Amino acid sequence: MLVLMMLAPPSLAQERPAEPLSAVEWLIGGWTGVGEGQPGVSAAVRCARRVQGGRFLMVEGRSVYPKQEANKAGEVHTSVDFWSYDMARKRLVLRQFDSLGFVSTYVQDLRASTPRRFVLVSEALENVPPGWKARYTYEVLGPDEYHELFELDVDGKGLKTYVRGWFAADRTGPLGLAAAPCGASGAP
Numbered sequence: 001m002l003v004l005m006m007l008a009p010p011s012l013a014q015e016r017p018a019e020p021l022s023a024v025e026w027l028i029g030g031w032t033g034v035g036e037g038q039p040g041v042s043a044a045v046r047c048a049r050r051v052q053g054g055r056f057l058m059v060e061g062r063s064v065y066p067k068q069e070a071n072k073a074g075e076v077h078t079s080v081d082f083w084s085y086d087m088a089r090k091r092l093v094l095r096q097f098d099s100l101g102f103v104s105t106y107v108q109d110l111r112a113s114t115p116r117r118f119v120l121v122s123e124a125l126e127n128v129p130p131g132w133k134a135r136y137t138y139e140v141l142g143p144d145e146y147h148e149l150f151e152l153d154v155d156g157k158g159l160k161t162y163v164r165g166w167f168a169a170d171r172t173g174p175l176g177l178a179a180a181p182c183g184a185s186g187a188p
Helices: 002-007 010-015 022-027
Strands: 029-037 040-051 056-065 075-086 091-098 103-108 117-126 133-142 145-153 160-169
Touching (some): 022 056, 029 145, 040 160, 091 117, 103 133
Antiparallel strands (some): 029 160, 040 056, 056 075, 091 103, 103 117, 117 133, 133 145, 145 160
């Protein structure tokens, strides 16, 4: 493998951005927020850090939906997201593993994205009925605030908001729902 990398044409090295994940490094750190959507209203935390020698960005999340009209039983929803950069396609890729058993791969929609707005469309959705589509939109509202929008198309009639979240940076220590500060235990 090392020999192949050394023999790679110089143009390959030139095409790779200096830092492929720099566009989303604003996510690094702890975040607290609220979510609202079909499963009800939630309190949420996110903890993002670089992993595997900085090649990937890992975001661990937890959303707690108390018992409420929209969600009679309540629930705790966790996820682990991995952001990467696909050099061949020159776009961000998000792979998400969540506690409901879904494994999803999203690819950046370059036409819909801007430097402060990242739109990712589903490329593969595991453990959901055939034909489902999904889209994530991350919008940077400021250095310490962002908005997350998750949309689903379950019937071929177009994407509809499933849940939206508003997050503020938690740079001072323990996260509201976390057992330890972001990065201290590795998980929110």
